[in-house]
Every structure is written in structure tokens, then in C-alpha cells.
Amino acid sequence: MVKRIGKLRFNWRTLMMMCLAIVILPVGSAFAAVNKPFPQHTTYTAGSIKPNNVTQTSMDNTVKTKWDAWKAAYLKPAGTGKYYVKYNSAGETVSEAHGYxxxxxVLMAGYDSSAQTYFDGLYNYYKAHPSANNPYLMSWKQNSSFQNIDGQDSATDGDMDIAFSLLLADKQWGSNGTINYLQAAKNIINAIMDKEINQNQWTIRLGDWANSGSYNTATRPSDFMLNHLKAFQSATGDVRWKNVTDKTYTIINSLYSGYSASTGLLPDFVIYSGGVYKPAAANFLEDANDGNYNYNSCRTPWRIATDYLITGDNRALSQLNQMNSWIQTKVGGAPGSIKDGYKLNGTVFGSYNSGAFYAPFGVSAMTSPSYQSWLNSVWSHTASSSAEGYYEDSIKLFSLIVMSGNWWTY
Known part of the structure; x- marks a missing residue:
């Protein structure tokens, strides 16, 4: 028996096979409903701006193009049902990259029809690599054979991004499928509070290993993901997260007023000494520039400004605006002149025009119409930039997502 529907011909056997195929699709597959498809065009805080030298469609298309390139270069299979982010030529990865x-x-779902498949595969990889200190936190580094290396403990920034992404996944696809995204988010959020927050100081630790000596009270400004902290409180009802948010804003302003009043720059690492928070000394953890604006803190204009754009919290607005004015003047309005490293007084020591440094300044420039021309320049420079490496390309893509109005929160 054949039935004509419009211009298409269906026979009942074909129709039954199609229905069966739909029934046997795994719950939580890439065919789940997408509730917040890209692009989102979020309305940010009143008075904030977006680039106005290009159309919204052009901005959306730039993000799509950069995402396609990022995915092709860095998102790789890691065995059956798993994906990982290849962060260097050796095929290694870190939890920071995994959170990215x-x-x-989750943000590109709707444009990318395989987004949930990738997300679930990344989640499965995260679950397969727990920290030895808490199974809901991620072991921070793996080699190309997906074996944990350099200690089976965590890095807080990766865990925070993983937790936040799971909250977004709950909003994007719901939590009634194969993975209960909301419960998974709460599990890692509670683990972060337990192991990665100093609950005497209410500061964000460097990882679940940093619980003794000077490391116990140290913190890292690139982990100041204030929008994440507020989402964690909203999702769990745990009011302790407000303590962390408040303390984080206090530290930002203490560093700004005490060490970078002319630039607004924040250091890579911060220590607590003599009752105050101050830039870390050289070689505190990574290298001689641990107390300068270097390859960690270059992310702070994006991380901190995003909370203002989403929530209107203006407690760091003075610091952000000082930084905006300083960098625009420092490079004469030319993003191509930004270098990869500054002392907190503004002295340059870097020599390379890294996307990890110039792109985040576009996000902070969104705080005021007085930076419109500067924002336009940073957008154009970032949008037309060539591929660099995992780290630079990731930060450029995040910055473009926020600048185009396509960031959203839990």
C-alpha cells in the first residue's frame, strides 16, 4: 500500500522502519531538543556595548568559522564514547582544555548538530580521569595514551569550567537522558567547595593539592570566574558560594588599589602574606613572571568582565575601566601592538602579539560606550587572526562568543 503525502511517496514499511530508528536512538543523543541554540544574542547589562562596525550576522558567522576550525584542530576521539581536547603536538591534554x-x-549546540555527542564524550572522558583526592574532580593532565601524568590531582580552573558547562547542559538538553547533567554538576560543584575552596579565607585554591603552607592561601586571578560562582550558588542553594564571590571581588580591588592603580592589571598568582593579598614572587609556581600580567592572568579581562556583562555587578568596574584606558593608550589603539607580558606598572616584557592577550581586552572594552572604537578594533583583529595554538585559539573563540553577544549563563 502506498500513500502520497504532498510530493513525497511513503510506503508503510519504510515509515515503520523510520519510526523504529527514532525509537532506538539513545536517550541523550545528538537528537535531543536544543533549548538554547546558537546564536543566542543575549541582552547584556544596560550601558554595555558590542562591536558596531560589523553586523550581528557577520559576528555569528565569525564565531561559527572559528568554532569549526577549533573543533577540527583540537577536538579528538579518545576511544569508544569519549572525546578529549588535544592541547599540544604531543597529544597530551589538561583539565583546563577539557573544560574549554x-x-x-554546549554553547555551539544548535549550530553544530553533533554538539551533544561531543559533550557527552567529553563528559565520559572526565569521568574516566578522577582526581585521587575526590572522584568528582578531574585529574589535571593526561598523555597521548590517556594516562594520568604529573600527579593525579586537580586544577581548579578546569573543574570550574566543567561544572559550569554541566549546568549549561542541563539548560540546553535537560537532565532526563543518559546523563543527569544537573546532578553531575552538583557533584563537582560540591567537590570544588570541599577541596578547592579555602573555607577559612573563602579563596579559590590552585587545586585540590594546594592545602598546606603558602599554597593553602594562594589564589590565581585567572580562576576568578565570578559568573560561575554565582551559578554554583544558584544551582546548589549553598550560600557559602556568596562568601567566595565577595572575597574574590575584595581581592581584585585590593590588588588594583595596592599594585596596579595606573593599569588595572592583575598578576598571574597571588599570595597571602602579612594579612594582605599581594602578587607572588618570581618562580612561586611556574616561572619568573608569576607576579606579573602573563599567560595566566591574560584571561582576566574576559573572565571578570563577563560577570559584569551578565549580572551588572559593578564591584570590579573601576579596575576594568582603568585597564581598558591603559591598554588602549599603551598601544595607541592598535590591538596588533599588544604584547604577551606586562609588569603591573605597565612596563612591557613580552614580544609576541598573542591572541590570548589581545582578544580578552575586547570583552573588557564592552563595559562602556567610550571604548566603542577600541572594541571594534579588537573584534576585527581577533576575527581576522590566523590560527596560533590550542591556548590562544581557545581564548580568542571565548572572547568572540562574548563580544558577539552569544554568552549565556545558568
Missing amino acids: GMLFT
């Missing part, structure tokens, strides 16, 4: 991948895939 989970955020990108």
Missing part, C-alpha cells in the same frame, strides 16, 4: 571543550560544545 565542554563549554564550547
